[in-house]
Amino acid sequence: MFRGAWKRFALAVVIVLAAVVPTGAVAASAAPNSRVVAVASLESGVLSEMNKIRRSHGLQALRVSTALGSAARQHSQSMATQGYFSHSSADGSEFWKRVKAFYPQGRFGYWSVGENLLWQSPDVDAAGALQMWMNSPPHRENLLTARWREVGISAVHVAAAPGTYDGLDVTIVTADFGVRH
Numbered sequence: 001m002f003r004g005a006w007k008r009f010a011l012a013v014v015i016v017l018a019a020v021v022p023t024g025a026v027a028a029s030a031a032p033n034s035r036v037v038a039v040a041s042l043e044s045g046v047l048s049e050m051n052k053i054r055r056s057h058g059l060q061a062l063r064v065s066t067a068l069g070s071a072a073r074q075h076s077q078s079m080a081t082q083g084y085f086s087h088s089s090a091d092g093s094e095f096w097k098r099v100k101a102f103y104p105q106g107r108f109g110y111w112s113v114g115e116n117l118l119w120q121s122p123d124v125d126a127a128g129a130l131q132m133w134m135n136s137p138p139h140r141e142n143l144l145t146a147r148w149r150e151v152g153i154s155a156v157h158v159a160a161a162p163g164t165y166d167g168l169d170v171t172i173v174t175a176d177f178g179v180r181h
Contacts, residue, residue, distance in 0.1 A: 035159045036080045038073070039171065042155035045126025046173060050143060050151065053130060057144055065178060068113075068152025071102035072174040076154040080172055083163020085119055099176050103152075108180035114142045116175040122157050124171050148177040 051061040075098060078090050087095040095115050105111035116139055118129060133139035154174045161170045 036077055037157045039155040039157050042124075042126060042129075042171070042173070043153045046129055046153050046155065046175065047151065049126045049130040050153075050175070053134065053143060059144060059146055060149065062148060062151040062177070065103065065150035065152050067103040068099070068150055068176040068178050069154065070152065071099045072152040072154035072176045074098075074102070075176075076156045076172045076174045079119075079174075080156050080158040080161060080170075083161065083165060085117065085164045085172075087115055087117065099178070103176070103178050103180070105180065111180050112147060112178065114145065114148065114177040116142050116177075117173065119165065119170050119172045122169045122171050124173075129173055142177065145177065147179050149179045149181075150177070152176045152178075 047062070047064065054061055075089070075095075079085055082090050084090065089095070089098045096113050099113045099115070100111075103113065116133055118124075118132060120129070120132075130143075133143055152175070155171060157169070157171045158165070159169050160167050
């Protein structure tokens with residue numbers, strides 16, 4: 001069933017760097033039969049694969065940030081229930097403003113964040129997610145950005161996803177990267 005859809009979903013992998021303008025319309029509401037379920041095993045697998053790749057490129061492994069994790073979780077759930085796929089929040093605000101609400105600059109003199117997103121057929125695994133990101137130059141750049149120190153990862157599965165997802169069963173992954181010092 002997903003053989004033909006795989007190619008279509010693989011094209012849906014998106015990244016934002018500060019200069020990229022996000023796209024995608026926000027659906028008015030979730031489909032009544034949509035059900036969002038967190039996929040903790042995929043989250044931990046993505047972190048493990050991400051740090052393996054970073055170490056193989058001589059980069060520091062990323063620490064888990066509960067603040068960035070909360071930002072990522074909120075965004076994955078919002079996209080899943082409202083049927084959109086964008087770095088912008090449902091209200092149209094830029095991704096960094098959403099992340100900053102969870103991961104503020106506070107007393108730190110330096111603050112920077114980035115975000116990787118993907119949506120895929122529901123059986124995507126951590127290695128597959130990281131391979132898609134590494135095969136995409138902007139994703140790869142974000143993954144291999146030396147300044148990142150922390151990450152928050154959210155993976156959700158939604159059955160009969162509304163809006164952009166055309167009622168398909170999908171998995172959405174959000175990775176929010178950050179540094180403050």
